[in-house]
Amino acid sequence: MIVMMATASLRKYELPPLPYAADALEPYISKEQLSLHHDKHHQAYVTGANAGLEKLEKARQEGTEVDMKAALKELSFNIGGHVLHSLFWPTMAPAGKGGGGTPGGALADRIDQEWGSFDRFKAEFTKTAASVEGSGWAALAYCNMTNRPMIMQIEKHNNHIYPSFRILMVLDVWEHAYYIDHRNNRAGFIDAFWNVVNWGTVNKRFENL
Ligand code: MN
Secondary structure, three states, X not given: OXXXXXXXXXXXXXXXXXXXXXXXXXXOOOXXXXXXXXXXXXXXXXXXXXXXXXXXXHHHHHXXXXXXXXXXXXXXXXXXXXXXXXXXXXXXXXXXXXXOOOOOHHHHHHHHHHHOOHHHXXXXXHHHHHOOOOOEEEEEEEEOOOOEEXXXXXXXXXXXXXXXXXXXXEEEOOHXXXXXXXXXXXXXXXXXXXXXXXXXXHHHHHHOX
16 A cells, blocks of 8 residues: 655754854863764764654555564664764853853752762762763663652663653763773763763753753
8 A cells, every 4th residue: 555645744853063162172072072973973873863764654655564673773773862962962061161060059959869969979970971881871860750860871872761761961971972082991081071061951951850
């Protein structure tokens, strides 16, 4: 059966621009590292997500079978990558101009309540990022059932994500996030990251839950 669909009007994923200049996070993240990460790696997930959708749309139009398990696995990988990178860029800001330091506002109080101190939270988040096996992310998320913030470790882009948890802050620890600046030294990259965390954005996400 051939189904006629106006697929041209269906929305596609788009690469969001960086919310700052590509060299704005130096010296903590170099222009070359950030440009490649955003322009090439993030773009690849956007392209992959759209290609995955188009594959499904084409099969629907032609009435052909799709290996749904394989198609959806690939789609969740690419969409997960796109969503997490889209959260990642605004999670950072130039050091001293919104980036670095410690959180304020309501978020600071909740971190103290949950972890006892910011230093304890920072240590747990750092360990979470450092101990990702292979490629993945550390995230600060929020559970709507308990109303508690939680640290989440994400494998690849899409594994170990808790459904419906809102993500407040993410750190990408795929090698492509740091190999130009730090070679194989992930810990060096995590240290650098703390200098550019945009606590204002993270706090806003928390207040807007
Ligand atoms: Mn990445």
